Amino acid sequence: MGLALVEAEAARDLGEVPIGAVVVSAGGEVLARAGNRTLALADPTAHAEMLAIRAACASLRSERLPTCDLYVTLEPCAMCAAAISFARIRRLYFGPSDPKGGAVEHGPRFFTQATCHHAPEVYGGIGEAQSASLLKAFFAARR
Amino acid sequence: MGLALVEAEAARDLGEVPIGAVVVSAGGEVLARAGNRTLALADPTAHAEMLAIRAACASLRSERLPTCDLYVTLEPCAMCAAAISFARIRRLYFGPSDPKGGAVEHGPRFFTQATCHHAPEVYGGIGEAQSASLLKAFFAARR
Numbered sequence: 001m002g003l004a005l006v007e008a009e010a011a012r013d014l015g016e017v018p019i020g021a022v023v024v025s026a027g028g029e030v031l032a033r034a035g036n037r038t039l040a041l042a043d044p045t046a047h048a049e050m051l052a053i054r055a056a057c058a059s060l061r062s063e064r065l066p067t068c069d070l071y072v073t074l075e076p077c078a079m080c081a082a083a084i085s086f087a088r089i090r091r092l093y094f095g096p097s098d099p100k101g102g103a104v105e106h107g108p109r110f111f112t113q114a115t116c117h118h119a120p121e122v123y124g125g126i127g128e129a130q131s132a133s134l135l136k137a138f139f140a141a142r143r
Numbered sequence: 144m145g146l147a148l149v150e151a152e153a154a155r156d157l158g159e160v161p162i163g164a165v166v167v168s169a170g171g172e173v174l175a176r177a178g179n180r181t182l183a184l185a186d187p188t189a190h191a192e193m194l195a196i197r198a199a200c201a202s203l204r205s206e207r208l209p210t211c212d213l214y215v216t217l218e219p220c221a222m223c224a225a226a227i228s229f230a231r232i233r234r235l236y237f238g239p240s241d242p243k244g245g246a247v248e249h250g251p252r253f254f255t256q257a258t259c260h261h262a263p264e265v266y267g268g269i270g271e272a273q274s275a276s277l278l279k280a281f282f283a284a285r286r
Contacts, residue, residue, distance in 0.1 A: 042200050043197055045229070050188055058186070078246070078253055082225070103251070108250070108253060110221055113250040113251055115220075115250030116221075
């Protein structure tokens, strides 16, 4: 989660919402790391999780990552939760929960839906304080 | 929807699940068209809708498409529904509904969630018969 926080800080330094994600192999190798880039890439799908999953899939030349774990600094949204499911991610570790846009513990609670065909093991609240403080400072500065 | 069906057929010819999508501007110009490419790109996020939205955003250099409409040959999943919302798509036209994986009329019903901050106007069942027949033939041939 430390690396994901570094990615979140790098995103903030570019003016992006500070969220970072890392995909780690079963052996503990970092396969991909990414920060949010929706503005820089003019791409509404360029959330940290999406970029990290796509990069890990590209590096393994596989559309599935069944032995991999994802670390992300905020509760994933519905788009990212569904992508995590499609990629068959084994374990999801995330930071603070996100009542406004989260889709794991809030809103759709995607992994509990009958239309969700793979749910990872989920561990929330990891590195919560650091990530929450980054997000809070970012949005306070923009008001 | 005719163009989206052409993209769906082209996807099928590549061995991909036959789904196609088109983004059209307010003036009726086709900004982007794409078919499903999850296998070819080894990318679980490479659904037709995602590729079409990303391409339209790239062509307009904007992460939002508030005057654009999306045509897709099947009810979008949760990932694509959330991406449609983030992109601020104006109107969504889709083909058959998808009880197994759809997220507009099924499962999360994403656009009805409090965590969904933009919902397009939605028109389902457009070009339904042609798309359903493409999908049925594709899955029958794989069994």
